[in-house]
Amino acid sequence: DAGVTQSPTHLIKTRGQQVTLRCSPKSGHDTVSWYQQALGQGPQFIFQYYEEEERQRGNFPDRFSGHQFPNYSSELNVNALLLGDSALYLCASTGTGDRAAGGTEQYFGPGTRLTVT
């Protein structure tokens, strides 16, 4: 059973460029969330996709956009890259399970390390 996969593993971009990161959720999961983790900090929620729509969004500018495909995989796009966008980008998936308050556990992928120079 494949877990959450992300590509690419590492990426180096120049300021002002655009980047697309990809995520495939764990088998059976239909909800994908994206997080940004700066060095030495906890992950920050960017947005979440369910049924191909953005369901929740964190405090990130419109430069950050996403998409979910019918097979539940997802993309994170960042336009006009800034030096401050350098971070580990984590994708997490959850399924529509029957659990108590707070829901099922969230499974994370290995992340994409983005460096903006």
Added chain:
Amino acid sequence: AQKITQTQPGMFVQEKEAVTLDCTYDTSDPSYGLFWYKQPSSGEMIFLIYQGSYDQQNATEGRYSLNFQKARKSANLVISASQLGDSAMYFCAMREGGTNAGKSTFGDGTTLTVKP
């Protein structure tokens, strides 16, 4: 607004001893879930344990247990019989709303070092 506080930037523990990592949270939602994750230097976030706000008993998963004190809004992680492989960053996280797929709010983490 959700908030998670982890007050211990770094912790040291001797191999085979138990260690407690602190986590306090703030929420006005009566329905929420609390999670602990381990993040080794490789970067992958590994799920350890989950506690629902309505769960009557403290969660346990092998060597991990969650000391849930609802009135104090505290959800400390206890690792028993520490192993060298437990050295990593540990994050406490919360998800509100009672839904099974909502955003998670993370603390800033605690770096745990296990000494031989």
